[in-house]
Amino acid sequence: MIENRSLVIIGSGPAGLAAAVRARKSGIDDVLLLEREDQLGGILKQCIHTGFGVKIFKEELTGPEFASRYIRKVKELGIDYRLDTMVISMDEGKNITAVNPRDGLVVYKAECVILAMGCRERARGALRIPGTNPSGIFTAGTAQKFVNIEGMKPGKTALILGSGDIGLIMARRLALEGMKVKAVCEIMPYPGGLERNIIQCLEDFDIPLRLSHTVVRIHGGHRLEGVTIARVDELLKPVPGTEEYVKCDMLLLSVGLIPENELSREAGIIIDPVTGGAIVNQNLETSVEGIFACGNVLHVHDLVDYVAIEAERAAKSAVEKIKGKGKDPKKRIQITAGNGIRYTVPQIIDYYDENEKIKIYFRSSDKLDESRVTVTCKGKNIYTKKYKRLIPAEMEYIKITASDIKGRKVIIEAEKR
Amino acid sequence: MKKQYDIAIIGAGVVGALIARRLSFYDVSICLLERHIDAAMGASGANSGIVHAGYDAEPGSLKARFNILGTGMMPGLCRQMGVPYKNTGSLVVAFDEDDEARIDDLYKNGIAENIEGLEIISGEKAREMEPALNPGITKALFASTAGVVSPYKLNIAAVENAVANGVDFIRETNVEGINGARGGFIIQTSRGNINAGTIINCAGIYADDIAAMAGDGFFHLTPRKGEYLLMDRSEGGLVERVIFQPPSDKGKGVLVMTTVDGNLLIGPDANVADSKEDIETHADSLDYVYRTALRSCGGLKLGKVITSFAGLRATPDTGDFIIGESIKVPGFFNAAGIESPGLSSAPAIAEHMAGLISESLGGLVEKKEYSKGKGNHDFFRDMTLEEKEKAIRENPDYGQVVCRCENVTKAEIIESIKGPAGARTVDGVKRRTRAGMGRCQGGFCLPAVIDILAGELGISKEDVMKGDPGSYIFAGRTRE
Ligand SMILES: Cc1cc2nc3c(=O)[nH]c(=O)nc-3n(C[C@H](O)[C@H](O)[C@H](O)COP(=O)(O)OP(=O)(O)OC[C@H]3O[C@@H](n4cnc5c(N)ncnc54)[C@H](O)[C@@H]3O)c2cc1C
Numbered sequence: 070m071i072e073n074r075s076l077v078i079i080g081s082g083p084a085g086l087a088a089a090v091r092a093r094k095s096g097i098d099d100v101l102l103l104e105r106e107d108q109l110g111g112i113l114k115q116c117i118h119t120g121f122g123v124k125i126f127k128e129e130l131t132g133p134e135f136a137s138r139y140i141r142k143v144k145e146l147g148i149d150y151r152l153d154t155m156v157i158s159m160d161e162g163k164n165i166t167a168v169n170p171r172d173g174l175v176v177y178k179a180e181c182v183i184l185a186m187g188c189r190e191r192a193r194g195a196l197r198i199p200g201t202n203p204s205g206i207f208t209a210g211t212a213q214k215f216v217n218i219e220g221m222k223p224g225k226t227a228l229i230l231g232s233g234d235i236g237l238i239m240a241r242r243l244a245l246e247g248m249k250v251k252a253v254c255e256i257m258p259y260p261g262g263l264e265r266n267i268i269q270c271l272e273d274f275d276i277p278l279r280l281s282h283t284v285v286r287i288h289g290g291h292r293l294e295g296v297t298i299a300r301v302d303e304l305l306k307p308v309p310g311t312e313e314y315v316k317c318d319m320l321l322l323s324v325g326l327i328p329e330n331e332l333s334r335e336a337g338i339i340i341d342p343v344t345g346g347a348i349v350n351q352n353l354e355t356s357v358e359g360i361f362a363c364g365n366v367l368h369v370h371d372l373v374d375y376v377a378i379e380a381e382r383a384a385k386s387a388v389e390k391i392k393g394k395g396k397d398p399k400k401r402i403q404i405t406a407g408n409g410i411r412y413t414v415p416q417i418i419d420y421y422d423e424n425e426k427i428k429i430y431f432r433s434s435d436k437l438d439e440s441r442v443t444v445t446c447k448g449k450n451i452y453t454k455k456y457k458r459l460i461p462a463e464m465e466y467i468k469i470t471a472s473d474i475k476g477r478k479v480i481i482e483a484e485k486r
Numbered sequence: 487m488k489k490q491y492d493i494a495i496i497g498a499g500v501v502g503a504l505i506a507r508r509l510s511f512y513d514v515s516i517c518l519l520e521r522h523i524d525a526a527m528g529a530s531g532a533n534s535g536i537v538h539a540g541y542d543a544e545p546g547s548l549k550a551r552f553n554i555l556g557t558g559m560m561p562g563l564c565r566q567m568g569v570p571y572k573n574t575g576s577l578v579v580a581f582d583e584d585d586e587a588r589i590d591d592l593y594k595n596g597i598a599e600n601i602e603g604l605e606i607i608s609g610e611k612a613r614e615m616e617p618a619l620n621p622g623i624t625k626a627l628f629a630s631t632a633g634v635v636s637p638y639k640l641n642i643a644a645v646e647n648a649v650a651n652g653v654d655f656i657r658e659t660n661v662e663g664i665n666g667a668r669g670g671f672i673i674q675t676s677r678g679n680i681n682a683g684t685i686i687n688c689a690g691i692y693a694d695d696i697a698a699m700a701g702d703g704f705f706h707l708t709p710r711k712g713e714y715l716l717m718d719r720s721e722g723g724l725v726e727r728v729i730f731q732p733p734s735d736k737g738k739g740v741l742v743m744t745t746v747d748g749n750l751l752i753g754p755d756a757n758v759a760d761s762k763e764d765i766e767t768h769a770d771s772l773d774y775v776y777r778t779a780l781r782s783c784g785g786l787k788l789g790k791v792i793t794s795f796a797g798l799r800a801t802p803d804t805g806d807f808i809i810g811e812s813i814k815v816p817g818f819f820n821a822a823g824i825e826s827p828g829l830s831s832a833p834a835i836a837e838h839m840a841g842l843i844s845e846s847l848g849g850l851v852e853k854k855e856y857s858k859g860k861g862n863h864d865f866f867r868d869m870t871l872e873e874k875e876k877a878i879r880e881n882p883d884y885g886q887v888v889c890r891c892e893n894v895t896k897a898e899i900i901e902s903i904k905g906p907a908g909a910r911t912v913d914g915v916k917r918r919t920r921a922g923m924g925r926c927q928g929g930f931c932l933p934a935v936i937d938i939l940a941g942e943l944g945i946s947k948e949d950v951m952k953g954d955p956g957s958y959i960f961a962g963r964t965r966e
């Protein structure tokens with residue numbers, strides 16, 4: 070079966086929901102939202118802690134509360150959505166093949182597509198942690214789903230590897246549910262998650278944070294019996310003699326999220342090796358015309374508010390394209406992440422209008438106190454912003470004006486003042 | 487459980503399973519005893535999955551004979567049973583004159599064994615065939631008959647086939663002693679005694695212990711471990727053929743290959759293991775595997791590794807496979823010391839063993855009706871759009887994709903549990919369907935697989951295991 074649609078959005082996390090609402094409100098009647106799970110909301114469904122929506126709603130909502138505000142709008146606006154619907158392939162011509170038990174297999178021919186597939190978690194294998202292969206090793210998100218949605222305890226005593234926000238939040242969650250958390254180990258010399266989470270999730274629960282530590286061996290035949298942890302040097306290599314055995318029956322891994330771009334690759338979209346997401350311009354259009362990306366599938370976000378803002382931007386661009394208002398740019402400018410900058414989104418600026426204010430999100434590549442971010446083109450500084458502190462865990466943004474950009478290249482750098 | 491059989495086969499690895507399948511064509515009662523909760527949990531579940539051309543074994547050895555015969559049987563056998571197999575060909579690459587001499591020797595071996603499709607080619611030609619090969623490669627031995635197979639699927643399909651033909655697959659049953667004699671063996675197991683007229687010992691790394699139990703422990707097996715790194719399907723296709731390095735005293739050398747399921751696999755190394763249960767991986771071994779593989783192909787990306795694993799070779803002190811009836815204990819047959827190329831050889835070993843048993847029992851008669859396998863089995867992910875559409879129309883569970891990385895549907899998972907010798911564990915589902923074998927390694931599908939297992943087996947979620955008893959996933963509920 071083949072169906073034509075102006076706009077198909079893949080994924081119904083906050084990115085997909087916010088994009089759908091915005092596109093529908095802007096007059097696109099046949100928006101279609103595809104979600105492989107049995108409910109709308111994406112990862113927010115299982116994030117029952119508060120801290121969502123501070124920027125958009127000026128309130129501390131839980132994940133499900135935040136999602137429900139958008140889900141209500143989706144329903145009020147009569148937006149068409151399909152649950153239990155897995156997109157299994159997509160091509161450059163924007164033919165999207167999806168399956169579900171009710172409609173069977175359907176090919177949607179879309180004028181525009183918004184990618185909002187979120188990300189998956191990096192697993193043990195990717196870290197190559199040696200040792201045995203028992204049960205009891207979970208990614209933090211899977212454990213979160215077990216505890217928060219299914220009401221199941223994935224073990225009794227845990228060690229958590231990785232101090233990203235998911236790891237920190239799960240440490241508190243396990244403690245609250247009566248499980249013991251021996252420690253959170255972090256290979257870097259600084260924590261990966263937001264500071265408020267270090268305080269609220271670890272310090273308030275007396276859970277030790279072991280910086281510059283990693284797991285070097287898994288023990289146990291059938292079920293995990295313990296892990297060996299060790300301190301690492303500056304090159305992140307374990308230091309012999311610093312090994313410690315920690316008895317535990319559960320190892321939670323919070324060691325990174327990977328944008329789910331298999332479909333994007335299939336459609337020929339060019340991926341940024343640093344973000345793991347598509348390379349986009351300021352309209353969040355990928356290298357395939359008419360396909361846009363937003364949310365965690367584009368780059369990993371720590372604040373849902375930014376996801377929603379980004380999604381609205383993608384929807385606005387898609388709507389303009391559908392209504393035939395898309396213009397051809399006068400020139401294309403490459404943004405280079407220079408010293409001190411890990412990546413930027415967008416990676417490309419298309420020059421349409423000299424007055425356009427262009428928002429560039431970035432993460433620093435290291436912890437930098439009392440720093441300064443500069444933008445230069447053709448050797449000339451066109452923008453400077455001072456920061457009290459930059460850390461890789463927190464995404465920042467700057468705004469530059471199109472007319473300031475000379476030539477076809479700009480470099481963004483961060484350094485100590 | 488029945489207690490009396492004509493034939494008891496000990497060990498449901500690929501060797502025991504294929505023997506059970508082959509004997510199940512005859513009118514005899516057979517049990518297949520396995521100490522684990524599933525088949526393919528020994529060496530047959532953790533190896534390279536290569537169907538070797540057969541040039542590396544000593545000419546005239548059992549290894550050479552069964553390898554060449556088995557490799558010839560493999561394509562047809564896999565077709566009968568619906569097991570993924572691909573005739574890829576292989577290359578042994580040489581980096582210097584010593585290596586060139588080694589591959590010349592292999593070539594001569596192969597010619598002595600009448601192996602077809604062997605050719606020594608130049609480094610340039612090799613790189614033309616496999617652009618990912620390093621410039622330092624000077625020559626290569628090409629073998630056109632080599633291929634790749636899914637070893638655990640072959641193993642499991644053989645058990646299923648055997649069970650469909652009436653074999654009793656008795657799991658979680660450890661053989662602990664053997665008494666009696668031909669015609670009246672008493673096998674002591676962790677679940678009570680089983681009587682059998684004939685015993686076939688296919689116990690993998692434990693085959694020497696089983697032979698000793700029977701009273702003929704004339705050989706000794708050493709567990710030699712091989713560790714691997716498995717990479718994302720995105721890297722599969724880096725090489726089309728199996729790329730070997732010349733064999734040395736450490737084994738066949740580290741290889742680079744694309745598995746039949748499309749992942750890139752590198753390994754194994756070879757070290758004596760601490761015990762017969764030791765399948766731990768080690769940082770230095772994995773490191774060695776990666777560094778050594780880089781010699782063949784510079785383009786291997788460590789960041790693309792999705793899992794690592796180890797398998798144990800059952801290396802006999804006799805230097806060759808041990809196949810046949812015990813001289814001291816008539817009625818007790820060994821298929822022991824089946825190290826590499828044991829997977830390739832297994833079909834031929836099964837054929838040969840069936841002949842020996844039939845002879846020993848005075849000539850077995852074929853059943854009037856039996857199955858040789860369920861034929862081609864299409865996985866949802868390999869179906870065409872039309873086939874997918876039809877499959878979902880006939881069974882809506884095909885429309886429910888459970889494993890997103892490998893596109894495994896609910897219908898396939900249910901089938902894997904319900905089938906003959908069905909899955910009882912998360913790993914069992916994984917080996918039968920690939921759910922959880924992809925890049926996220928089950929992070930996404932684990933909760934759904936647990937639900938389906940609990941539902942189909944009629945057990946609570948707390949009782950769902952990853953593998954053997956004790957490998958529980960949940961320690962309880964947060965709310966009762
Ligand atoms: C544990 C955790 C704690 C967090 N804490 C906070 C916090 O306190 N405050 C805050 O502001 N932010 C927080 N965040 C960040 C924020 O919630 C995420 O960045 C945001 O949810 C990402 O939204 P998304 O829509 O891009 O992705 P997701 O929410 O992951 O949604 C993607 C959706 O796409 C679907 N999908 C993917 N592929 C397909 C396909 N092929 N076919 C059909 N559907 C598909 C998925 O099923 C999923 O529903 C947290 C995140 C996590 C994981």
Ligand SMILES: Cc1cc2nc3c(=O)[nH]c(=O)nc-3n(C[C@H](O)[C@H](O)[C@H](O)COP(=O)(O)OP(=O)(O)OC[C@H]3O[C@@H](n4cnc5c(N)ncnc54)[C@H](O)[C@@H]3O)c2cc1C
Pocket residue numbers: 496497498499500501502503519520521522525526527528529530531532533534535536537538659660661662688689690691692693696711712713754797798799800821824825826827828829830831
């Ligand atoms: C690292 C490695 C790489 C290899 N690569 C290849 C290759 O590429 N190509 C190739 O042709 N071959 C290869 N091989 C060899 C091949 O894997 C083996 O020859 C083959 O799997 C052996 O099968 P099996 O049935 O004899 O043993 P196994 O698969 O080990 O099966 C033996 C079974 O017996 C059961 N058992 C043991 N003791 C008892 C007991 N007391 N009671 C009940 N049950 C018992 C075990 O649980 C097990 O299931 C490789 C081997 C290794 C280790």
